[in-house]
Amino acid sequence: EVQLVESGGGLVQPGGSLRLSCAASGFTFSSYEMNWVRQAPGKGLEWVSYISSSGSTIYYADSVKGRFTISRDNAKNSLYLQMNSLRAEDTAVYYCARDSFSITMVRGILDYWGQGTLVTVSS
């Protein structure tokens, strides 16, 4: 069974930093591309960042570029999101989501999602 479990969320002051983790199990993590997607309270879904299976290709949304860093450790079956210079508008539930590219051969279909971790940026 595919499982994605996020952790690391919490309350942080504006300008602060936080590192999110996503532990993957039930599939060959090193073969799959991964994403972070966020959802502000009461709002819709916003794609945040993408990383290829090897980590060699990375994309960011303009709203987080230069502040967030996505990474992965295939030996530990883990995905990470380092978030710096946090702003109030970064307050959201952050989901890690698996890209189905290895199955569909098309990038961007998110077939499994974690339960999310809440990040609150407030003084």
Added chain:
Amino acid sequence: AIRMTQSPSSFSASTGDRVTITCRASQGISSYLAWYQQKPGKAPKLLIYAASTLQSGVPSRFSGSGSGTDFTLTISCLQSEDFATYYCQQYYSYPPWTFGQGTKVEIK
């Protein structure tokens, strides 16, 4: 970035109803469209990709259609467990991948 617009933003329906949600892309995206269902406090769940391909395990009362700029998600006979928010997402052009604003289906 490609803008995705869903309509309506919310509506009420009864169990057994046939319901249709529309998604429009700001430019042509061929059939590179997915639909997700999200229940309160839960993660989104993939329902449909390639505009009309049902994800494994999704009930056949869900169907999708469309190509180019206009797409629809249809639930043929609404069940109690289908009351949720539905999002469309384009994966034709990236980054960024973009979602619609969501359509909330509520109980009448």
